[in-house]
Amino acid sequence: MRSTKSNWKMKVPWFLLLLLVMLPGRMARAQADILGEWSPRVYNDGVDVGDYTGIPLNEAGRLRAETWHPDQIDLPENECRPHPIDVGLRVSVSQLRIIPELDPETQQQVGYRLHVAWQQPEQVIYTDGRPHPSPNAPHKWSGFSTGHWEGNTLVYTTDHLKEAYLTRTGVPRSSKSTVTTRIHRYGNYLNVTFIINDPAYLTGPYIREYSWVYAPDQVIAPFPCEIIPDGTILPAGSVPNFLPGKNDILYNFATEYGIPPEAALGGAETLSPDYIKKLKTMKVAPRTTTEHFKRAG
């Protein structure tokens, strides 16, 4: 009898130790698993010069956008310039990888790292409670992000962003922007919602959302990018642009789709269902084609 009691006493510590080993594993599962490879299901509709539709752009943003020239892409400083994550995930329609971000010394997870195939921009989202750096700290293409879990959704805030674009065709987003991102997995789908607040170029929040499908066998190839010397594609020292009011291709998009020119330039008012009534009263330039969309893709 005494022997049985003694055996029991000896077993309890080992049982409790086993619990100790198992519990951290259970806690790790308390958050949705967003890690892995994700294949894009993204529809990028802002590909035309003069297409600012759906963007709550203000006058300053519109003015900047109108000066953008498509040849600016061929400037040496732009050839290998990555899109920030909030833009890149849409306009480059790229594969996405999410991996844990580990502290190099403790090997404990301190956040998540997003890797996008096109131009390979990366974004680290710290979930360990660290503060954002000083406003004077350097700004980066993908900024500085801290986040937390709200139920099954990873919510994070990004600031310290460099000036970049909201579309492929020159609609600007300033370095004063703050981006709130929500990543939510449901089943084998991953939804990413961006809410961009930019006091410089937007009159209100700009919300966009994209989806990915889980693709465990996906391979993201390297994205080598070589800068072609200045003067090879464009005359050295030149910066293609349109001076204010001189953009002669600005309204091509509106004309070809039968959109009132003013409406194609965006703005908060244009995002409301009530604007449809106003659209019907606005003038539309004579259409030169109704097959413009066939150029795309």
Next chain:
Amino acid sequence: METKWGSAPVRAGRILMFAAALSVVLAASLTAQDFGAQGRSNNQAPAPQNVQNRATKTPRVAAPQDLTGYWVSEVTELWRYRMMVPDKNDYEFVPLNPEGRKVADTWDPAKDQASGNACKSYGAPGILQVPGRLHIYWQDDNTLRMDIDSGTQTRLFHFGGSAPASEAPTWQGFSVASWEGAENVDTRDGQGGPIQDDAGRLIPGRPLRQADYLKVVTTHLRPGYLQKNGIPYSGNATLEEEFDTFSDPYSGSTWLTVASVVTDPQYLIEPLFIHVHFKKIPDESGWDPTQCRANEPR
């Protein structure tokens, strides 16, 4: 060697017991913090009886999100496909198969209007893309109702069960709703059997994550259009939607986002993903019911 703490093996065992017990307490505390960090109001894992109580709550009472109220479209996605009627054959962003393209190419809005099919672009897979306002409220404890001013349509989200076998196809189909996102721990007892309490009653697993979004699956659809310009979906289509609501700390806006996946083996080569967003508004101001119109944006 005997000391007041006992023999060496026993002492080692007691130290281990103390360390293990301490770690269990610590881990339990961290788990509670973990739940708190995920926006839970309760910082402790619910006791089994609480889990059982929750299981008896109606979907209305158990709702982890409040989707009710008035909402207005914020058209930031696919603006020219939604604020205007797009051109015939413009199906750039829809993964149509050849049969789907063939049907889309025959779109004739005047014919739809004349033949009583003006509501084809107001069916469940397309209706939330049509700019407008929503009024969401509980029709009863198990049915969430969505009134839509564009086309004067109503969708009913039925919690529990499935579509009756005799359900006839309609524009809005039959929608089965559930609060999703919950995940329980393994409920087995280590030997493949269920966990039981001292009285032999089954104990559900302690939830690691609680439900936090609305999933709606809609079938029994009357064939209609995914876009205003006659992009078809068939009666075999399935619509799966995820509704989520949250506040944006910078603008103070409350958002409703709806992510939809349309699966249609007849007309699509792969599922179509659609995203729409709504802003919460205080009341019915601006509510503007329209009739179904085949050649109007709303």
